[in-house]
Amino acid sequence: MIVLYLGLLIAGLVLFAASFVAQWCVAQRMRRAHPRQWQIIASTEHGPATAFQTWIQLQRALQSPVLPALDDARITNWRRVWRFAPGLGWLCWLAAVGMRLLLH
Numbered sequence: 001m002i003v004l005y006l007g008l009l010i011a012g013l014v015l016f017a018a019s020f021v022a023q024w025c026v027a028q029r030m031r032r033a034h035p036r037q038w039q040i041i042a043s044t045e046h047g048p049a050t051a052f053q054t055w056i057q058l059q060r061a062l063q064s065p066v067l068p069a070l071d072d073a074r075i076t077n078w079r080r081v082w083r084f085a086p087g088l089g090w091l092c093w094l095a096a097v098g099m100r101l102l103l104h
Helices: 002-033 035-042 051-063 073-103
Strands: none
Touching: 002 035, 002 051, 002 073, 035 051, 051 073
């Protein structure tokens, strides 16, 4: 049981990390393959955006239907990872907590 418990905790951690890696991969892919669309994310009305503003804009872009419209399979796949990995991570962690509560 301890192996399953630790496995669920580690799987949750890996899935949470995957969602952050997915954001980075989407940003890298957009910078290289779609620089004009990236400029929309990385700039504001007053010039270049700060790192936090760029991250917020990237979050908005990931939530919108704009990225699938680019017809870039890599971006679409990383967007799916970004979308589903945190939910699966929470399921793993909640399952581990449930195991702990039921077995102790």
